[in-house]
Structure formats: structure tokens, C-alpha cells
Amino acid sequence: MSSLGMDLASNLTSGLALLLGLAMVLAALVAILVRSTPIAILSAGLVSLFASVLFLILAAPDVAMTEAAIGSGLTTFLFFFVLARVRGGESEASDDD
Amino acid sequence: MIRRALVLVLLAVLGALFAALWLGFTPAEELGLTGRYYAEHTAPDLGAANLVTAIIVTYRGLDTLGEVTVLFLSAAIVGLVLAGGRPAARRKPPVPAGELLATGSRLLVPLILLLGAYVIVNGHLTPGGGFQGGAILASGTLLLLLAEPLKRFSHGLITRIESLSGATFVALGLLGLVFAGGFLDNRLLPVGTLGELFSAGLMPVISVLIGLKVGAEFSSMLASLSETEDS
Numbered sequence: 001m002s003s004l005g006m007d008l009a010s011n012l013t014s015g016l017a018l019l020l021g022l023a024m025v026l027a028a029l030v031a032i033l034v035r036s037t038p039i040a041i042l043s044a045g046l047v048s049l050f051a052s053v054l055f056l057i058l059a060a061p062d063v064a065m066t067e068a069a070i071g072s073g074l075t076t077f078l079f080f081f082v083l084a085r086v087r088g089g090e091s092e093a094s095d096d097d
Numbered sequence: 098m099i100r101r102a103l104v105l106v107l108l109a110v111l112g113a114l115f116a117a118l119w120l121g122f123t124p125a126e127e128l129g130l131t132g133r134y135y136a137e138h139t140a141p142d143l144g145a146a147n148l149v150t151a152i153i154v155t156y157r158g159l160d161t162l163g164e165v166t167v168l169f170l171s172a173a174i175v176g177l178v179l180a181g182g183r184p185a186a187r188r189k190p191p192v193p194a195g196e197l198l199a200t201g202s203r204l205l206v207p208l209i210l211l212l213g214a215y216v217i218v219n220g221h222l223t224p225g226g227g228f229q230g231g232a233i234l235a236s237g238t239l240l241l242l243l244a245e246p247l248k249r250f251s252h253g254l255i256t257r258i259e260s261l262s263g264a265t266f267v268a269l270g271l272l273g274l275v276f277a278g279g280f281l282d283n284r285l286l287p288v289g290t291l292g293e294l295f296s297a298g299l300m301p302v303i304s305v306l307i308g309l310k311v312g313a314e315f316s317s318m319l320a321s322l323s324e325t326e327d328s
Contacts, residue, residue: 062147062226065216066232069235073236077239
């Protein structure tokens with residue numbers, strides 16, 4: 001009985017891990033293929049978010065914490081700050097033309 | 098055409114490599130030699146309940162010092178590059194933050210900072226540690242920056258916190274060389290009982306220093322980026 005429960009739990013965990021892996025691949029594809037840069041940045045952050053949940057399932061909470069804070073939080077906003085700067089440069093260049 | 102074929106060949110080779118890895122994978126039944134040493138010796142020798150922090154701060158403390166140095170260098174370079182450009186000319190006032198963000202940040206920033214401090218201080222007991230906590234602190238800074246785009250952080254203060262904690266980190270490591278087993282040996286302070294807040298020797302102290310350093314470095318990077326945002 002207890003082994004059945006354990007089997008079910010491990011199957012659920014593997015299923016969830018598989019689902020997260022698929023979602024990561026999907027989000028990565030969206031990040032590469034989509035035309036709009038903000039959406040690409042957001043889905044790149046989504047990859048990191050799914051990865052951090054996956055790390056949590058794989059019993060690595062320390063790595064999950066780092067991934068969630070740096071990978072999906074700070075990096076995403078770093079990209080947005082840089083995007084704003086680059087856009088500023090672009091508009092000035094077009095003003096000169 | 099040739100380039101496309103090359104890409105496809107490269108993908109096929111990579112796929113074959115990964116498939117071979119995947120098919121040949123058998124989960125390990127027991128820990129490897131290094132892993133077993135860490136698992137068996139961490140609690141009695143260092144008095145830390147969290148293996149990962151023990152490895153990061155004590156066993157591989159030198160690597161962490163290098164890692165923090167790399168982070169410091171990148172923060173310094175971001176500062177240098179952005180300071181080399183024009184200072185932020187405030188011609189147009191930035192879009193004010195929405196009501197939700199402004200009010201929410203007032204509630205959330207203290208909680209985020211508290212969580213960061215908790216994660217840093219409890220690094221040797223629960224998952225987390227200096228690096229993770231520092232990143233959480235920096236995300237609190239990020240939320241402040243987003244809520245009040247005109248807010249200016251004191252770069253002098255950030256720099257002072259950063260360099261002071263870095264210098265103390267190295268100094269504690271050197272003290273370990275003199276008074277204990279080696280560079281960054283955490284038995285400079287008594288190991289204490291396993292599971293208490295003030296235990297595991299030097300580990301909580303170094304965790305706090307790493308947390309302050311990492312938080313300050315990320316904050317300075319974010320602040321310099323946001324200050325020159327609309328130049």
C-alpha cells in the first residue's frame with residue numbers, strides 16, 4: 001500500500017518534471033522566434049522561472065533560490081533597462097537623420 | 098544553403114551526443130567519494146546543517162571569494178561604462194509609477210528586505226545563504242527603483258558597504274590562516290551546537306558579509322543602469 005503511494009508520488013513528480021521541461025523548451029522557442037523584444041525577454045525569464053521550480057523538484061532549493069532571484073528576476077529587469085537605453089539611442093539617431 | 102546544412106549537421110551531432118548521454122544514464126545508488134566526505138564530515142566538523150552553504154563558504158571558500166570578485170569587477174565595469182557617457186539629462190520627467198506599484202512597493206519592500214536578511218542569517222541552517230540573500234536584497238532595491246524612478250541611491254554608501262564587507266571577508270580568511278587550519282577556516286569561532294543560530298563557527302559571519310557584498314554590487318549595477326535610463 002505504502003509502496004503504491006510512493007509509486008504514485010514519484011510518477012506525479014516525474015510527470016510534473018516532464019511538464020516543466022516541455023514548458024521550458026516552449027518558452028525558449030517563443031523567446032527565439034517572437035518578433036517583439038519585450039515578449040522575448042519575458043519568455044526568457046519564464047524559462048528561468050520554470051527552471052527554478054524544476055530545481056526545487058530535484059531537491060536543490062539553494063540553486064532554485066538563486067535561479068529565481070537572479071535568473072528570472074534581476075536578469076529580466078537588467079534586459080529591460082538595457083532595452084530602454086538602446087531604444088533611447090535609436091530614437092536620437094533617427095532624430096539626427 | 099551550405100550554412101543551413103552545416104547547422105542541421107551540428108544539431109544532429111549534438112542530438113546524438115545528448116541521446117547517448119541520456120541512454121547511458123543510470124542514477125547513482127550512493128554518493129561519490131567527494132560527496133560522501135562532505136555529507137559525513139560537515140555536521141561534526143563544521144556544525145552546519147546546510148551542506149551547500151558549508152561547501153560554498155568553507156570547503157570552497159576561495160572559489161566563492163573569486164566569484165564575488167568577478168561580480169565586483171562586472172559591477173565596476175558597468176559603473177565605469179555608464180559614467181563615461183552623459184549624465185542623465187532630465188529633460189522629460191519619466192512616467193510616474195502606477196498606484197498599484199507605488200502602494201504595493203511600500204508594503205512589499207520591507208518584507209523582501211526582511212526575507213533577504215533571514216535567508217542570509219540562516220544560511221548555515223536552511224536553504225539559502227549569502228549569495229541568495231544578497232540577490233533578494235537587490236530585488237528589493239529593484240522594486241524601489243521601479244516604484245520611484247526619480248529616487249537616487251547614495252553610491253558612496255553602496256560602495257563603502259561593498260568594499261568594507263569585501264575587505265573584512267579577506268581579512269577573516271587571513272586570520273584563519275594564522276589562528277586556525279588555513280585560509281577561510283571557519284573554526285576561528287567555536288563551532289557550537291548543530292542547529293542553533295549562533296553556531297557553525299565563522300559561517301554566519303561570512304554569509305552576512307557575502308550577502309551585503311552581493312546585494313550592494315547588484316544594487317549599484319541596477320542603480321547606475323536606471324539613473325542613465327533616459328539619457
